[in-house]
Amino acid sequence: MNTKPRLAVFKFASCDGCQLSLLSLEDELLAIADKVDVVHFLEATSRVEEGPYDVSLIEGSITTAADQERIRHIRANSKFLVTIGACATSGGIQALKNWSNKDEFLSIVYAKPEYIETLATSTAISDHVRVDFELRGCPINKYQLLEVLQAFLAGRMPRTPNHCVCLDCKRKGNVCVMVVSATACLGPVTQSGCGALCPSYDRPCYGCFGPSTQPNLISLSNQFQRDGMSPERVIQSLRSFNGYATEFRAESDRIESQIDASEVTVDE
Amino acid sequence: MNDASDGRSVRTIQVKAMTRVEGEGGLDIRLRDGTIDRVHLNIFEPPRFFEALLRGRPLEDVPDITARICGICPVAYQMSSVHALESALGVVVSEEVRKLRRLLYCAEWIESHALHVHMLHLPDFLGYAGSLEMAKDHPEVVARGLTMRKYGNDLLERIGGRAIHPINVAVGGFFRAPKYSELSSLIPDLEKGLELSVEAVRWISGLSFPDFKQSYQTVSLVHPDKYPMNEGRIETNDGLSITSDQFEEHFSERQVEHSTAMQAVRIENGSTYLLGPIARLDHCRDQLQPLARRLADEINYQTPCRNPFLAILARAIEQVHAYEEAIEILKSYRPPNPSRIAYQYVAASGSAATEAPRGLLYHRYQLSETGTVEAANIVPPTSQNQSQIEQDLRDYLPGMIHQSDQAVGEACERLVRCYDPCISCSTHFLKVRVERI
Numbered sequence: 001m002n003t004k005p006r007l008a009v010f011k012f013a014s015c016d017g018c019q020l021s022l023l024s025l026e027d028e029l030l031a032i033a034d035k036v037d038v039v040h041f042l043e044a045t046s047r048v049e050e051g052p053y054d055v056s057l058i059e060g061s062i063t064t065a066a067d068q069e070r071i072r073h074i075r076a077n078s079k080f081l082v083t084i085g086a087c088a089t090s091g092g093i094q095a096l097k098n099w100s101n102k103d104e105f106l107s108i109v110y111a112k113p114e115y116i117e118t119l120a121t122s123t124a125i126s127d128h129v130r131v132d133f134e135l136r137g138c139p140i141n142k143y144q145l146l147e148v149l150q151a152f153l154a155g156r157m158p159r160t161p162n163h164c165v166c167l168d169c170k171r172k173g174n175v176c177v178m179v180v181s182a183t184a185c186l187g188p189v190t191q192s193g194c195g196a197l198c199p200s201y202d203r204p205c206y207g208c209f210g211p212s213t214q215p216n217l218i219s220l221s222n223q224f225q226r227d228g229m230s231p232e233r234v235i236q237s238l239r240s241f242n243g244y245a246t247e248f249r250a251e252s253d254r255i256e257s258q259i260d261a262s263e264v265t266v267d268e
Numbered sequence: 269m270n271d272a273s274d275g276r277s278v279r280t281i282q283v284k285a286m287t288r289v290e291g292e293g294g295l296d297i298r299l300r301d302g303t304i305d306r307v308h309l310n311i312f313e314p315p316r317f318f319e320a321l322l323r324g325r326p327l328e329d330v331p332d333i334t335a336r337i338c339g340i341c342p343v344a345y346q347m348s349s350v351h352a353l354e355s356a357l358g359v360v361v362s363e364e365v366r367k368l369r370r371l372l373y374c375a376e377w378i379e380s381h382a383l384h385v386h387m388l389h390l391p392d393f394l395g396y397a398g399s400l401e402m403a404k405d406h407p408e409v410v411a412r413g414l415t416m417r418k419y420g421n422d423l424l425e426r427i428g429g430r431a432i433h434p435i436n437v438a439v440g441g442f443f444r445a446p447k448y449s450e451l452s453s454l455i456p457d458l459e460k461g462l463e464l465s466v467e468a469v470r471w472i473s474g475l476s477f478p479d480f481k482q483s484y485q486t487v488s489l490v491h492p493d494k495y496p497m498n499e500g501r502i503e504t505n506d507g508l509s510i511t512s513d514q515f516e517e518h519f520s521e522r523q524v525e526h527s528t529a530m531q532a533v534r535i536e537n538g539s540t541y542l543l544g545p546i547a548r549l550d551h552c553r554d555q556l557q558p559l560a561r562r563l564a565d566e567i568n569y570q571t572p573c574r575n576p577f578l579a580i581l582a583r584a585i586e587q588v589h590a591y592e593e594a595i596e597i598l599k600s601y602r603p604p605n606p607s608r609i610a611y612q613y614v615a616a617s618g619s620a621a622t623e624a625p626r627g628l629l630y631h632r633y634q635l636s637e638t639g640t641v642e643a644a645n646i647v648p649p650t651s652q653n654q655s656q657i658e659q660d661l662r663d664y665l666p667g668m669i670h671q672s673d674q675a676v677g678e679a680c681e682r683l684v685r686c687y688d689p690c691i692s693c694s695t696h697f698l699k700v701r702v703e704r705i
Contacts, residue, residue: 013314016290017339017432023387024431026418029408044387045398046287046681063314074397094316118315139339139432197429201436202607203443206332208433232359236325241336 005054005153010074011096012060012067013122018085019043019059021142028146035153051077055152058131061094061122062088068119068128075129082148083144086138086241090210093138095122095244123244133158138208138241141193159189161192164212165205168196177204183226184237188248189215210242217251231255277301281385283677286684288388288398290317291691292338295680297661299669307699308659309654327353327613327635328439329488334631335433340383343376343428344624346437347498348631348646349574353439354510356618356635357611364604366498367597369637372427372434373497373622374594378420378461379431380625381587384469384531384688386413389580392473393475393681409471412464416581416587419454419461423594426451441608444559448601455598461589466563473567477577480664484574484656485539486547487519489623494547495555495589503551504534505572512621517628521647532652540655543627544687545582553572557592560585576660579686613639624649626688650689657687 009019023029023044039049056078062068075081083089091098098121125131135148135158144160151158165187169176177199178185183203187196193209211217217238224234238252279299296308316339322330334349335342347369354361361369387399391411396402403410421431427446428434436442441481484505491500502518503509510518519541521532534541549556550572553564564585573582619632627649634643664683668676 011292013316015336015339015342016347017342020339020383020432023383024417024421026414026421029400029414030403030407033403038398038400041398042285042287042292043290044288044393045400047397047401048285048287092316093321093333096321097317100320122316122468138336139430168354194430198435198443201429203435203446233326236329240329240333251289 004035004037006039006049006052006075007036007137007149008051008056008078009037009038009043010040010056010058010060010070010243011042012058012062012071012088012125014060014085014087014092016043016059017139018088018137019057021084021140021145023242024104024142026145032146036149053078055080055082055149058083058088058125059085061091061124062128063094063119063122065119071125071128080132080152081125081129081252082133083131084106084135085140086123086136086144087122089134089136089245090248091122091244093241093243096239097122098244099239134158136209136242137193140153141195144193162213163192164188164215165190165194165196165209166197167194168192169199172196172200174199177202178223178227184224184227184229184234186220186237189217189220206237206240207242207248210245211247215247217247218254221251221255227236231259279673281673281676281680281682286681288391288685289689289691290338291689293689293691294672295661295684296676297665297676297680302669304662304665304669307646307658307665309661311654311691316643319644319646322641325641327357327633327639327641330633330644331437331439332433337646337648339432340380340690341376341624341626342433343372343424343437344622344629345631346434347373347622348620348624348629349633350437350439351498351620351622352618352631352633353635354611354618355512355620356616356633357439357614358616359440359609359611361441361609362604364602365608367444367601368427368604369437369498370443370494371594371597371601372424372437374590374597375420375423375427377497377625378587378588378594379417379424380412380420380688381583381590382417382420384625385472385580385583385587386410386416389685389688390472392685393580405417416461416464416468419457420590422457423451423454426454431477438608440611441604441606442477443609445469445603447603451598451601455595458591458595458598462559462588462595465584465588465591466559469563469567469581469588472581472584473569475580477575477581479575480577481574482660482663484542484572485534485549486550486572487541487543487628487652488547488551489621489628490551491514493555493557495552495557495586495593502540502621502628505547505550508536512619512630515619515621515647516632516645517651519630519647526672531683532647533655540659541652542656543649543652544579545586546576546579547627548623549573549582549585556585557589559592560589563588576683576686579688581615581686582695613637624690626650626690627653648690650687650691653687653689657684657689689697 186207187205334345424431489496489500615637
C-alpha cells in the first residue's frame with residue numbers, strides 16, 4: 001500500500017520560476033521524490049491525479065474568474081496549502097494593474113481586447129481562500145522551499161526568518177549602500193530570504209521578499225525623499241514585485257494621497 | 269466525441285492541459301467527416317500585461333521587470349531589454365562586458381536546455397510520464413540531466429547573484445563585476461558538464477525519432493564570427509537579412525480568439541516561421557565551437573533539418589556549444605572595469621533581438637527625455653513559433669487520426685513539446701482539445 005504524502009503543484013498567473021525552484025533542488029530532488037508522491041505537477045510530469053492532496057504548493061496570483069473558482073476547488077481538496085512566491089502571496093508584478101484602468105491595460109497589449117477574459121485585479125491567494133503557510137520571494141529561495149517540505153514531513157510548522165535584509169547585510173559585512181551613497185534601498189523594510197543579494201552586488205534592495213515584520217515605511221520613505229527622490233519615484237519603488245502587499249501598498253497609497261492633496265491646493 | 273445531428277461525423281479531441289511545458293495551455297482538434305477542420309493551440313495562461321505596466325517606469329527598472337515574464341529564461345529578457353535600451357541611449361558597452369554577458373547567456377542556455385532535454389522531453393522518448401517516474405528505471409539519465417543543469421545554475425548564481433531572476437544585469441553593464449577567483453573555481457565542474465553533454469548527444473542520437481518532414485521558413489540571428497546569442501542580423505533561409513530595427517517591418521503579431529498569446533507571421537508572405545535550435549543550427553552550424561561542430565558531424569546531424577522531432581538533438585548539440593564557450597570565456601576572463609558605463613537620458617527609441625534558448629526574442633522601447641518608458645513592445649519566441657506549431661500539427665495529424673482520441677492527443681503533445689514552448693512568456697500566448705465533427 002502506498003502511504004507516501006501526496007504533493008501537488010498548481011500554477012496561476014506567474015512566470016513559472018517558483019515551481020521551477022523545486023526542480024532546481026538538483027541535489028535533493030530525487031530524495032524528495034522518494035519521500036512524497038508527486039501526483040499533480042503539470043510542468044514536470046504527465047501524471048495528473050485528482051485530489052485529495054496532502055500538500056498543495058500554489059504559484060501565481062488570481063486574475064480571472066475561472067481561477068477564483070479553481071483555487072476554491074484546490075483548497076477544498078488540500079490538507080495543507082502553501083503559497084510560493086510573490087505572485088501567490090501578494091499579487092505579484094501584475095498587481096500593478098490594480099492601480100490602473102483594466103480596459104486601458106488590455107488595449108495597450110491586445111488589439112482585440114474583447115477576446116480576453118480578465119478581472120480588474122491581480123490578488124494574493126489568501127484574499128480568496130485560507131492559506132496554511134506563505135513562502136515569500138520573487139523568486140522563492142529554494143532552500144526555504146526545502147525547509148517547508150521537510151517541516152511538513154516532520155509534522156511541524158516551517159521556520160523561515162522574518163527579520164529585515166539589513167541584519168543579513170550586517171552579518172555579511174556589506175557596506176551600507178544607503179549610508180555610503182544615499183541610494184534608496186528597501187532593505188530596512190524587506191524580509192530576509194535572499195541573503196542580502198543586491199547590496200552584495202553593489203545595488204540597493206528592491207524588495208523581492210515583501211515587507212518584513214513591523215516595517216517602518218513612513219520613516220524610510222521620508223528618508224528617500226530627503227535623499228532627493230521624488231515622491232512619484234518613491235511610490236514606484238514600493239509598487240513593484242510586492243507592491244500590493246499590505247504594508248507596501250498602504251505607504252504608496254499614503255504618498256499618493258499627499259500628492260493628490262497638494263495638487264488640489266495648487267489648483268485652488 | 270461524435271455528433272451526427274446534421275448527418276455528418278464530428279470528432280473532437282481535446283488535451284485540456286498540456287504537461288511538461290512551461291506555463292499552461294491546451295490543444296483543440298476538430299475533425300469533420302474524418303478530415304481536419306481546426307487545430308488550435310489554446311493558451312489560457314492569464315495575461316499579465318507587461319507592456320502596459322512598463323509604461324511610466326524608469327528605464328533602469330526594465331531588465332528586472334521583464335525578467336519576471338519568464339522564470340526559465342529571465343536572462344534572455346534581461347539581455348534583449350538592456351540591448352534595446354542601450355541602442356536607444358547610444359550606449360556601446362566594453363568588450364569585457366560583452367563577454368561577461370555572453371557567459372551569462374551560456375549559463376542560461378545550459379540550464380534551460382538541460383531542463384528541457386532531460387527533465388521535460390526525454391520521458392517522451394523513453395515512455396514515461398515524467399523525469400521523476402523515469403528516474404526509477406533510468407536513474408543515471410536523470411542524474412546526468414540534473415548535474416548538467418546544476419552547473420549552469422551555479423554559473424548563473426556566481427554572475428547574476430541567483431539563477432532565477434538574476435539581480436546583477438544593468439543597463440550599461442553589470443552592477444558588480446565578479447572577480448576572476450569567484451568564477452574560475454567553476455571551471456572543473458564546467459569541464460565535467462561538457463563531458464556529460466558530449467555523452468548526452470551521442471546517447472540521444474541513438475534514440476528513434478518519428479519520421480516526419482516539414483518545409484520551414486527558418487529565422488535566427490546570424491553573426492559572422494559567433495554562434496548567435498546577443499548580437500547579429502536577423503536572417504531567414506530564403507535570403508532576408510535585416511537589423512533588429514527592421515523587425516516590425518517584416519514580422520507581425522496577430523491576435524486570435526483562442527489564445528491570450530499573440531501569433532506571429534511574416535508580413536511579406538503571411539507565412540508561419542520556425543525559431544529555435546533547429547533554425548540556429550541550420551543557419552550557423554559553422555560558428556559552433558570546435559567540439560560541438562565535430563560532434564554534429566560525427567552523429568551525422570543533417571542541415572537543413574526539417575524534422576521537428578530532432579529538436580532535442582539540436583538542443584543537445586547547442587548545450588555542448590554553450591559549455592565549451594563558457595569554459596573558453598572563463599579561462600580568459602578579465603573583470604570589466606568599470607563594471608558599467610554611465611549614460612545620459614535622451615528621448616529616443618531602440619530595439620534589439622537576442623536568441624533565447626527557445627528562439628528569437630525581440631524588444632523595442634520608446635524612452636522619454638527623463639529616462640522613463642513611454643512604450644514597449646515584446647515579441648517572445650513561443651508566440652512566434654505558435655503558428656508554426658499549429659501548422660505542424662495540421663500536417664502531422666492525417667497520418668494518425670485512425671488512432672484513439674487519447675493516442676492522438678498524446679502524439680500531438682509530443683510534437684508540441686519539441687518546440688520547448690514557454691507559455692508563460694508568450695502570454696500576451698497554449699490547451700490540446702481535439703474535436704471530431
